[in-house]
Amino acid sequence: MARPRKPLLSTDRIVETARALVDAEGLAAVSTRRLAAELGVSGPSLYNHFRTKDQILEAVADSVSAQVDLSMFEDGRPWRDALHDWAVSYRAALRDHPHIVPVLARGPGRRPSGLKVADAVFGAMTAAGWPPAQATSIGALMRYFIMGSAIGSFAGGFVDDETAYDPADYPHLGQAHLLADRQEKVDERAFETGLTALLDGLEQQFRAL
Structure with missing residues (x-):
């Protein structure tokens, strides 16, 4: 009887x-030992593909960037x-993989998909008539806003316990x-409110060019 192939x-x-581990348990869950166990292989075999844990996390981050629509x-x-549409797509990708945001926040570095995102945004802004310096600022501004929105939930930061908000101490937090x-719903509405305000401000600047 033939032996089953590995x-x-x-x-x-x-x-x-690795991405599934990060999604489920956070960045700290990823180690070569844990990955090898999950994959059913020996630890050293991972080094044929990645030399360090950081390289693995960079690859995970790039796989998330690849999910962002650039069309x-x-x-x-x-x-x-x-x-607007890019920001919504980017936030959706980060919302699905929030634990990888700290790695993405380092910037694209050498990550191919991350660089494609930066290239697409900068190219579209300069093609539309934005000066290169301002196009760079727009790319940075959008990244700060989108990633900031993905780090945590505003609404989720409040506990579902009415007694935690004594009217004597917090008269405006009754709800x-x-x-x-x-x-x-709250977080989506807040994101759209902020995004609209941001784009309104950029549109005013564009008209003044």
């Missing part, structure tokens, strides 16, 4: 497994609409205990 170890499989920068949409149950 599953092939690939870079993609390592990244997918709006290529289909002729006005720059404001393109920025705060309801926020946790409405987390997604």
